[in-house]
Amino acid sequence: xxxxxxxxxxxxxxxxxxxxxxxxxxxxxxxxxxxxxxxxxxxxxxxxxxxxxxxxxxxxxxxxxxxxxxxxxxxxxxxxxxxxxxxxxxxxxxxxxxxxxxxxxxxxxxxxxxxxxxxxxxxxxxxxxxxxxxxxxxxxxxxxxxxxxxxxxxxxxxxxxxxxxxxxxxxxxxxxxxxxxxxxxxxxxxxxxxxxxxxxxxxxxxxxxxxxxxxxxxxxxxxxxxxxxxxxxxxxx
Amino acid sequence: xxxxxxxxxxxxxxxxxxxxxxxxxxxxxxxxxxxxxxxxxxxxxxxxxxxxxxxxxxxxxxxxxxxxxxxxxxxxxxxxxxxxxxxxxxxxxxxxxxxxxxxxxxxxxxxxxxxxxxxxxxxxxxxxxxxxxxxxxxxxxxxxxxxxxxxxxxxxxxxxxxxxxxxxxxxxxxxxxxxxxxxxxxxxxxxxxxxxxxxxxxxxxxxxxx
Numbered sequence: 155x156x157x158x159x160x161x162x163x164x165x166x167x168x169x170x171x172x173x174x175x176x177x178x179x180x181x182x183x184x185x186x187x188x189x190x191x192x193x194x195x196x197x198x199x200x201x202x203x204x205x206x207x208x209x210x211x212x213x214x215x216x217x218x219x220x221x222x223x224x225x226x227x228x229x230x231x232x233x234x235x236x237x238x239x240x241x242x243x244x245x246x247x248x249x250x251x252x253x254x255x256x257x258x259x260x261x262x263x264x265x266x267x268x269x270x271x272x273x274x275x276x277x278x279x280x281x282x283x284x285x286x287x288x289x290x291x292x293x294x295x296x297x298x299x300x301x302x303x304x305x306x307x308x309x310x311x312x313x314x315x316x317x318x319x320x321x322x323x324x325x326x327x328x329x330x331x332x333x334x335x336x337x338x339x340x341x342x343x344x345x346x347x348x349x350x351x352x353x354x355x356x357x358x359x360x361x362x363x364x365x366x367x368x369x370x371x372x373x374x375x376x377x378x379x380x381x382x383x384x385x386x387x388x389x390x391x
Numbered sequence: 392x393x394x395x396x397x398x399x400x401x402x403x404x405x406x407x408x409x410x411x412x413x414x415x416x417x418x419x420x421x422x423x424x425x426x427x428x429x430x431x432x433x434x435x436x437x438x439x440x441x442x443x444x445x446x447x448x449x450x451x452x453x454x455x456x457x458x459x460x461x462x463x464x465x466x467x468x469x470x471x472x473x474x475x476x477x478x479x480x481x482x483x484x485x486x487x488x489x490x491x492x493x494x495x496x497x498x499x500x501x502x503x504x505x506x507x508x509x510x511x512x513x514x515x516x517x518x519x520x521x522x523x524x525x526x527x528x529x530x531x532x533x534x535x536x537x538x539x540x541x542x543x544x545x546x547x548x549x550x551x552x553x554x555x556x557x558x559x560x561x562x563x564x565x566x567x568x569x570x571x572x573x574x575x576x577x578x579x580x581x582x583x584x585x586x587x588x589x590x591x592x593x594x595x596x597x598x599x600x601x
Contacts, residue, residue: 192579195492195591196472196542206475206540206565209458213537214450216428 407467439515473542
């Protein structure tokens with residue numbers, strides 16, 4: 155401990171003595187209470203692995219690309235619930251989903267992630283430069299329906315658009331890759347497995363460009379339909 | 392003060408309700424604090440009069456609820472010694488274990504301290520400790536997942552049907568790999584003692600996480 159220098163006003167000897175006593179008391183080591191020793195009540199060494207159990211099903215994996223589903227469920231696009239195994243859906247949805255595809259039980263008795271009722275993917279604001287010009291035909295459609303260019307529109311891809319060479323799941327996988335690498339401006343998409351449809355949402359401004367990209371990249375056949383909330387089908391390609 | 396056995400007033404069920412409600416809050420908070428899931432899926436709520444983070448992702452919420460639904464009968468019958476939230480790396484090796492040790496007295500003494508408000512005050516202290524535990528723990532590697540381990544007494548594991556109360560939510564005995572942790576660092580977080588339940592929480596942290 156370093157030396158302590160006490161400065162005081164000269165006065166009575168008693169006053170100095172009491173001042174010294176008080177100072178010595180203040181400089182005493184602060185009493186410390188040793189904390190109680192922490193001991194696990196049930197040491198792990200005593201318990202064999204036989205006694206430790208866990209759910210067979212792994213916890214869900216959620217990537218940061220997925221948005222909180224409950225937050226978005228109320229909007230039109232929020233049918234885009236993220237990868238939801240049917241087992242985990244609420245009972246009414248589960249029954250509906252089970253009608254389509256049943257969950258897969260493996261040899262060890264565990265249920266693996268089963269086919270999903272709905273999945274979604276969303277484009278990042280980068281990638282292919284968007285084209286802002288509209289064809290004359292589409293411009294007339296926009297005017298006729300008084301659409302706002304930033305209004306959302308929905309392309310619907312049905313099973314018959316997939317052609318003979320691929321099914322809707324393959325189309326969905328290709329589309330997801332394309333949307334995620336931002337190949338389609340302002341897009342987010344989801345698959346409605348119970349309807350066997352893929353819904354691709356985008357701004358009206360880019361919907362023609364998106365439609366062309368969809369048909370070319372996904373090698374779609376037949377006509378795909380563009381619909382707008384409240385107006386219904388407004389355009390086809 | 393009145394002394395009761397576990398059968399009186401179905402105290403086991405009351406304790407299981409209280410603890411499972413607490414464990415649900417604690418698991419959500421641990422997953423948030425230890426960044427097992429993206430912070431975007433969590434929302435701020437209030438529980439035990441303190442802010443907590445709860446997941447709003449239906450799959451995760453359902454998973455936690457199903458897990459606790461199966462744990463509840465074990466706590467009710469005093470068959471669960473520990474409930475452990477294990478955070479695992481990509482190779483499924485544990486990096487952190489949040490161990491909730493639960494001890495229930497065979498005889499219950501009813502006093503003013505048994506009041507739910509008092510127990511909730513004690514539980515609140517656990518929540519507050521969990522919410523700041525990231526300050527004393529090292530960062531986890533990316534891509535971690537979690538599981539819940541339940542250390543049961545022998546009698547409970549012999550009868551696995553007891554645990555498998557949900558048809559599509561089977562339970563299995565944990566592998567040694569999921570349980571064993573190399574050179575763990577033990578960090579005590581909180582201990583509570585009340586008339587109806589004693590609980591302590593500590594973290595076992597792997598020395599080398601990466």
